[in-house]
Amino acid sequence: MNSTIYALSSAPGRAGVAVVRVSGPDAGHALMALAGPLPAPRRAVLRRLAWQGGEIDQALVLWFAAPASFTGEDCAEFHIHGGRAVREALFKSFERLGFKPAEPGEFSRRAVENGKLDLTRAEAIADLVDAETESQRRQALRQHNGALADLYEGWRAALIAALGRAEAAIDFSDDGVGEAEFAAARAAAQEILEQIQEHMADHGRGESLREGLRLTIIGPPNAGKSSLINALARRDVAIVTDVPGTTRDVVEARLDLGGYLLLVADTAGVRQTEDVIEAEGVRRALAHAAGGMTLLLLDGSLPDPRAGLPPDLPEPDLTVWNKADLGFRREGLSISLKTGEGVSMLQDLLQQKVQQKLEGEAPALTRPRHRAGLMEAAEALRHGLAAPAERPELLAEDLRLAMRAIGRITGRVDVEEVLDFIFRDFCIGK
Ligand SMILES: Nc1nc2c(ncn2[C@@H]2O[C@H](COP(=O)(O)OP(=O)(O)OP(=O)(O)O)[C@@H](O)[C@H]2O)c(=O)[nH]1
Numbered sequence: 382m383n384s385t386i387y388a389l390s391s392a393p394g395r396a397g398v399a400v401v402r403v404s405g406p407d408a409g410h411a412l413m414a415l416a417g418p419l420p421a422p423r424r425a426v427l428r429r430l431a432w433q434g435g436e437i438d439q440a441l442v443l444w445f446a447a448p449a450s451f452t453g454e455d456c457a458e459f460h461i462h463g464g465r466a467v468r469e470a471l472f473k474s475f476e477r478l479g480f481k482p483a484e485p486g487e488f489s490r491r492a493v494e495n496g497k498l499d500l501t502r503a504e505a506i507a508d509l510v511d512a513e514t515e516s517q518r519r520q521a522l523r524q525h526n527g528a529l530a531d532l533y534e535g536w537r538a539a540l541i542a543a544l545g546r547a548e549a550a551i552d553f554s555d556d557g558v559g560e561a562e563f564a565a566a567r568a569a570a571q572e573i574l575e576q577i578q579e580h581m582a583d584h585g586r587g588e589s590l591r592e593g594l595r596l597t598i599i600g601p602p603n604a605g606k607s608s609l610i611n612a613l614a615r616r617d618v619a620i621v622t623d624v625p626g627t628t629r630d631v632v633e634a635r636l637d638l639g640g641y642l643l644l645v646a647d648t649a650g651v652r653q654t655e656d657v658i659e660a661e662g663v664r665r666a667l668a669h670a671a672g673g674m675t676l677l678l679l680d681g682s683l684p685d686p687r688a689g690l691p692p693d694l695p696e697p698d699l700t701v702w703n704k705a706d707l708g709f710r711r712e713g714l715s716i717s718l719k720t721g722e723g724v725s726m727l728q729d730l731l732q733q734k735v736q737q738k739l740e741g742e743a744p745a746l747t748r749p750r751h752r753a754g755l756m757e758a759a760e761a762l763r764h765g766l767a768a769p770a771e772r773p774e775l776l777a778e779d780l781r782l783a784m785r786a787i788g789r790i791t792g793r794v795d796v797e798e799v800l801d802f803i804f805r806d807f808c809i810g811k
């Protein structure tokens with residue numbers, strides 16, 4: 382039996398309201414000890430909170446009887462005045478009652494354990510809490526509404542059906558029925574494999590949306606790369622001087638570009654150099670550019686803007702000419718970070734590129750954990766498809782492996798081993 386836990390579930394501001402949740406077998410006991418008789422479930426009532434005669438606060442109190450609650454256990458909620466002393470007084474009474482402060486994610490974990498939430502929905506709660514931008518919020522909400530759970534559970538159901546046919550093929554291997562069942566199981570495995578492959582071939586769209594898409598600014602020294610990150614971030618993130626080779630380390634800024642989280646990185650100017658520190662900077666710049674999108678910034682006022690760039694520089698997603706104020710004509714987007722000319726056009730263009738990369742109709746894979754499970758399932762299916770018709774038990778075994786790999790994503794099987802891993806990133810009170 383789980384013990385009763387409590388936690389602050391909303392971050393109170395000054396004079397704000399704090400929500401304190403209690404979940405577990407003694408939640409009703411706590412409510413009665415502090416606030417009088419149990420109110421009707423899910424009805425807010427205004428009560429005086431008092432502990433052993435000493436008044437604590439006036440609060441809105443809610444009661445959720447198991448199993449109709451977030452965790453599936455008896456739950457109580459206290460909407461108290463948000464001050465530290467009020468919270469501490471309430472928590473002290475909970476401690477006297479023998480309750481434990483909740484671990485991060487413990488409420489969601491109990492909800493999963495009691496079958497109230499699948500794992501992808503639980504992860505979506507953490508993503509909703511962490512969402513910084515509109516696109517992250519939309520994606521998390523979609524996942525919370527079950528987009529991924531439906532997709533993965535659908536595959537699992539199809540795999541169970543295919544497994545049934547493969548097992549029939551084993552049982553009826555002596556007559557013609559066996560062959561037909563094997564062919565049907567195989568065709569189903571093939572189709573599910575194709576769907577999984579398509580879902581995975583999204584270039585990390587959902588993961589980039591969730592974690593932020595990387596944009597690395599590269600270019601020769603003095604092109605204005607640091608000036609550009611400062612302009613995009615609207616603050617002095619990086620040092621700007623007229624000395625070529627100013628930036629050595631990779632400097633990063635997080636920015637919300639029209640609702641998308643962009644992790645912009647300013648890097649050392651790329652050129653051949655004898656200076657060991659600068660050379661290391663150049664190495665890091667090129668390594669960083671290997672993931673995500675790259676923007677190549679060039680000084681358009683120079684006679685040969687690309688002079689000194691290594692021939693194996695990665696093909697950029699966008700090339701931009703800077704220092705337009707010095708007067709030149711180049712094909713493509715010209716800007717001046719000195720006057721601000723063209724910068725908003727660049728932002729629009731970047732936003733379009735990011736949108737193209739990240740948006741799509743189908744629900745996106747959002748976590749490496751999901752990708753690993755799908756990869757395992759796809760691997761098993763590929764292996765199973767190679768099984769000969771005389772050995773239907775080989776196909777059946779691989780279908781079972783694939784089923785289990787997908788079941789782990791939603792938490793239908795082997796839940797315990799993945800729970801610790803998932804909920805350790807949660808915040809307390811959720
Ligand atoms: N005229 C003019 N000067 C600019 C413009 N943008 C940047 N600069 C100047 O160019 C010099 C280099 O700018 P930075 O932003 O430090 O260039 P960087 O590419 O980061 O240089 P490194 O870190 O050395 O690789 C500074 O003196 C800036 O003031 C521009 O649009 N027009």
Ligand SMILES: [Mg+2]
Pocket residue numbers: 606607608619620621627628647648650
């Ligand atoms: Mg710089």
